[in-house]
Amino acid sequence: MTNNIPTSAVSSKPTSNSARASMPKHSHSGGSGAAPANQADSHFGRKGLVQIALLGLLLLLPVAAYFFGHLYYVNLASRITIIAMAAVGLNLAIGYGGMVSFGHAAYFGLGGYVAGISAYHAFDFTPFMTWPISIPGSDSLLVVWLAAALLCALLALAIGAISLRTTGVYFIMITLAFAQMIYYFANSWPTYGGEDGLPIYIRNSLPLVDTTNALTYFLICFGGLVMAMAVTSRLMKSRFGAALTMARLNDVRLATAGVSPYPVRLVAFVISAAITGLAGALYADLNGFVSPSVLSWHFSGELMVIVILGGVGRLYGPLAGAILFVMMETFLGGITQYWQLFLGLVLLGVVLFAKHGIMGWLAGRERNE
Amino acid sequence: MSVTLLIEQILNGVQLGTMLFLMASGLTLVFGVMGLINLAHGSFYMVGAYATAAVTASTGSFLMGLAAGMTAAALVGALVELLVIRRLYHRPHLDQVLATFALILIFSEGTRWIFGSSPMRLSPPSWLTGFVTLPGDTRYPLYRLMLIGVGIVISIALYFLISKTRLGMRIRAGESDREMIGALGVNISKLYTVVFALGAALAGLAGALVGALQSVQVGMGEPVLILAFVVIVIGGIGSIKGALLGALLVGLVDTLGRVYLPIFFRAFMPPSEASGVGAALAAMLIYILMAVILAFKPKGLFAAHD
Amino acid sequence: MKQITRLGLGLLLSSSLATAHADDVKIGMITTLSGGGSHLGVDVRDGFMLALEQSGRDDVEVLIQDDANRPDLARSLANEFMQRDEVDILTGIIWSNLAMAVVPAVVRQGTFYLSPNAGPSDLAGRMCHENYFNVAYQNDNLHGAMGAYMREQGYERPIIMAPNYPAGTDALAGFKHLYEGEVVDELYTQMGQTDYAAEIAQIRASDADSLFFFLPGGMGISFMKQWEGSGVDMPIFGAAFSFDEILIKAVGSAAIGARNTSLWAYDLENDANERFVEGFREAYDRTPTLYAAQGYDTANLILSALEVAHPDDKDAFREALRAADFDSVRGDFRFGPNQHPIQDIYVREVVEGDDGQPTNRLLGIAIEDIQDVYFEECQM
Known part of the structure; x- marks a missing residue:
């Protein structure tokens, strides 16, 4: 076992030896046993290579496409990047925290609506609210991002505080329940368009840069994704991360060590929601549009599928999952009208034959799998 | 609002509840015995409805159609268990979610490939149309009354199956201790296939029966699936009794909420606005119910086990 | 079998990129072909393609994509059509909420959009646009x-x-x-x-x-x-x-x-309609719905305008569309000032x-x- 610890700085799951040694068989990360010791170093090298390749290609291809005049591919890359960022947020809850949220569309959608509503009021010069304090709309991305992250954190605090009293399938379903409430509310609330959605006429702006430029906006999104991954990585290397991992693997042990698992999980859940919410705000500005469809359980399910597809609890898993999923969604559709059938077959193939998702398949096993 | 209308709405709620029970009982059995989260359960509902519609159209007999629908759902269920689900029992729940999500896509688009994009026609047989007059001059559709009857019969049959038969004994043993039952010399893989096919058949029956009242179309299983999950979570996962009570609770709350919330808001709002607000709240009502129940009873009303 | 040939048709249509000429006209169609309610999209597509076929023109190519009834996917497909394929005209959307997600951005960027089905009130009123034509109906x-x-x-x-x-x-x-x-x-x-x-x-x-x-x-x-x-x-x-x-x-x-x-x-008795209904039954072996009629009219409106001008000449092409000089299957058809139909x-x-x-x-x-x-x- 001890030979199997990677020494890398980008390792995504820094846990103490004792945590791993005591890992119960039925833990969320599944499977048991470890790769033969002599493979540890070589497959780490492969993993590092795959990670650099993924991130590098995601950055370089759109830049190249931009200079060859293929704007469409730049926007497609922005879309992949944003979905990946949302999945990074969800992965923090599912993969690292063991909290299988089936309601992350709520935060993605709320983030989107913050961008939409703020732009709506800025465009109309009407205040968002006048009582008890007057809040005007804003078309500044910084304001929108701050508001989106804060509001999503608050919402997740409320939802998480109640939901985290439950575990397992009950947790899955109660998070879904809250998301569904918000979905139905948005669908039937006429002020901001209801089911028709809310257009954003002019993309929210930043000082000094032109956000309407496709490449600039892609780079902003890319920055967001890298930030989200860095935050996750830093967090999981901290004492907090160790506590969260322990809470996932064996919360009784954590409790006997004098740390209550509940607040640890709640904080992780809130951070996870804030990341996903930020991605939602970026997505609304990319599309120039937000509608209740991003609040639906289909979207929660899709985010979950992307996380699992890429590899649960792996830092680069959401990125790999998002690239494959969005590409298939985009290109299969042009080939046949039954494209969802083939999407289903590919997903089934991945889950049956590539354990631990694409990253597991490309980069080898993670050490506590 | 008159008493007869209230009685009728309660019957409607019970009828919705019995059909939800058919879906939920299979889902909760499969979870209880095999520990499997099956998102594709709604696909069996759709398979049942399509098979029933196709056979009813070609033979002219609704009963033949029903039998075909149940059989088709059970066969498809058994096949899916043998080919896919079997490989997932020892995998994490998340892999099961991804695999069964993929199955939804395959079933939905496969059905559309075979049967086309247009909704299928399936109507109740002529001997089940019309209505009966209940005491208090309440008219109630015969077909819906029959659905309640079928629901009751299936509930009783399931009770006997699980508490009185050898298969039921094995199912109960499987629910309480999965390793133990293998040690007892029971052929586990056969048991799992049978339980999965049974659950699929119940879902297929629900799809066929409800399909005659609704639109038989691709994707019809998904909203029901979500409701069925709400039901088993409220009732307590793995508990048939919980599924029954959860189904009735959801059926009643949903139906009565839809009728009486708009009326309630009309007391202090203009009618048109009250209808809108009431309808919006009614849509959220069962999710609010579920969140409240889980906030106080984190394992549902009748938790069988984890 | 029929489904398989339909699939073949779909393949053919979406991969007909290779043979494009400089003055050809490219039309992008984003419509709902999968999931519940997809028969609307199928009929719009089939009606549209029938009109093209009957016209005998081979300089118009249609690229077809399925939006799966999802606004964000429709939006992305619109970008794909405009930025990658550089289509001249977009059409096909079935649902109002998808139209609201796609149309405002499309028309602002100078591409023509002709609606074969949805007509939300905002697009008829405060968000109307000179490049947006509704060939179906306003929702009310x-x-x-x-x-x-x-x-x-x-x-x-x-x-x-x-x-x-x-x-x-x-x-x-x-x-x-x-x-x-x-x-x-x-x-x-x-x-x-x-x-x-x-x-x-x-x-x-x-x-x-x-x-x-x-x-x-x-x-x-x-x-x-x-x-x-x-x-x-x-x-x-x-x-x-x-x-x-x-x-x-x-x-x-x-x-x-x-x-x-x-x-x-x-x-309805008129020559255009007889030609349409007969042709549709022959080609697809079913009676058309109003969605097919709307798709057919949309294609014929485009064809009539193409007789006058190429979409590259935006002002001339727009004027030609406004004139609505085609035989509608629904009888009299003309546009109001917001480019929505005035019709019986x-x-x-x-x-x-x-x-x-x-x-x-x-x-x-x-x-x-x-x-x-x-x-x-x-x-x-």
Whole structure:
């Protein structure tokens, strides 16, 4: 076992030896046993290579496409990047925290609506609210991002505080329940368009840069994704991360060590929601549009599928999952009208034959799998 | 609002509840015995409805159609268990979610490939149309009354199956201790296939029966699936009794909420606005119910086990 | 087999990129071809392609993509068509919420968009645009026409019902606007609702003399099947969205006797329509729906404008579209100042056809030259 610890700085799951040694068989990360010791170093090298390749290609291809005049591919890359960022947020809850949220569309959608509503009021010069304090709309991305992250954190605090009293399938379903409430509310609330959605006429702006430029906006999104991954990585290397991992693997042990698992999980859940919410705000500005469809359980399910597809609890898993999923969604559709059938077959193939998702398949096993 | 209308709405709620029970009982059995989260359960509902519609159209007999629908759902269920689900029992729940999500896509688009994009026609047989007059001059559709009857019969049959038969004994043993039952010399893989096919058949029956009242179309299983999950979570996962009570609770709350919330808001709002607000709240009502129940009873009303 | 050939057709259509010439015209079609309600998209596509085929032109290529009824996917497909394929014209969207996600950005970037089905009020009013043409209807048209028809027929106490979402509330508002009388009650159902027992009991308990409802797609099928068994005896009215040829065949006998407003009927007598209905039946072996008619008209409008100018000459092409110089299958057709149709709306009744299946029969005109009420808000 001890030979199997990677020494890398980008390792995504820094846990103490004792945590791993005591890992119960039925833990969320599944499977048991470890790769033969002599493979540890070589497959780490492969993993590092795959990670650099993924991130590098995601950055370089759109830049190249931009200079060859293929704007469409730049926007497609922005879309992949944003979905990946949302999945990074969800992965923090599912993969690292063991909290299988089936309601992350709520935060993605709320983030989107913050961008939409703020732009709506800025465009109309009407205040968002006048009582008890007057809040005007804003078309500044910084304001929108701050508001989106804060509001999503608050919402997740409320939802998480109640939901985290439950575990397992009950947790899955109660998070879904809250998301569904918000979905139905948005669908039937006429002020901001209801089911028709809310257009954003002019993309929210930043000082000094032109956000309407496709490449600039892609780079902003890319920055967001890298930030989200860095935050996750830093967090999981901290004492907090160790506590969260322990809470996932064996919360009784954590409790006997004098740390209550509940607040640890709640904080992780809130951070996870804030990341996903930020991605939602970026997505609304990319599309120039937000509608209740991003609040639906289909979207929660899709985010979950992307996380699992890429590899649960792996830092680069959401990125790999998002690239494959969005590409298939985009290109299969042009080939046949039954494209969802083939999407289903590919997903089934991945889950049956590539354990631990694409990253597991490309980069080898993670050490506590 | 008159008493007869209230009685009728309660019957409607019970009828919705019995059909939800058919879906939920299979889902909760499969979870209880095999520990499997099956998102594709709604696909069996759709398979049942399509098979029933196709056979009813070609033979002219609704009963033949029903039998075909149940059989088709059970066969498809058994096949899916043998080919896919079997490989997932020892995998994490998340892999099961991804695999069964993929199955939804395959079933939905496969059905559309075979049967086309247009909704299928399936109507109740002529001997089940019309209505009966209940005491208090309440008219109630015969077909819906029959659905309640079928629901009751299936509930009783399931009770006997699980508490009185050898298969039921094995199912109960499987629910309480999965390793133990293998040690007892029971052929586990056969048991799992049978339980999965049974659950699929119940879902297929629900799809066929409800399909005659609704639109038989691709994707019809998904909203029901979500409701069925709400039901088993409220009732307590793995508990048939919980599924029954959860189904009735959801059926009643949903139906009565839809009728009486708009009326309630009309007391202090203009009618048109009250209808809108009431309808919006009614849509959220069962999710609010579920969140409240889980906030106080984190394992549902009748938790069988984890 | 038929499905397989259809798939083949789809493959062919979407991969016909290679043979493009410089002055060819490229049309991008984003429509709903998968999931529930996909028969609308299939019919728009088939009607559109039939018109192209009949025209015999080989310099128009159509790229087709499925939006799976998802606004964000539709938006991305629109980008793909505009930025990668550089199409001249976009069309195809079925649903209002998808149109709202796609159309404003498309037309602002200088691409023409012709709507073959959806007509949300914002696009007819304050968000109208010179590059946006609606060849189908403004969403209120059919509901308003039914309001006018029911008042004229002497119904005094209608009860009205629609799902609780913008198109639903708009439908009821549109109905009331031209009905001009008091309604007994307004019922709002849920989106995608499948069980209507509660609403049917309420309708029976009311003292209404007629029912008007807007429940598109599967919702309408479910409602009518359940209505039939309930023993309520009340005439029912609606817009064609619940009564297209495909839906009423799925409903069966329960639909018989219902009257519905439509901008077109397959038994409408004019030369263009005869050519269309015959051609459609021959090509696809089924009776077209109004969606197919709208797709067919959209294609013919484009073809008529192409006779005058290439879309690269935007002003000339736009003028040619505005002239609407084509033979519409629905009879007279012209555009109002907001480039939405001014047209007659017909009433049809569902009857039992010769083959025992329900079918629509034209009764007459519900209202002549209807125009939406939003054009005054439109500043072009």
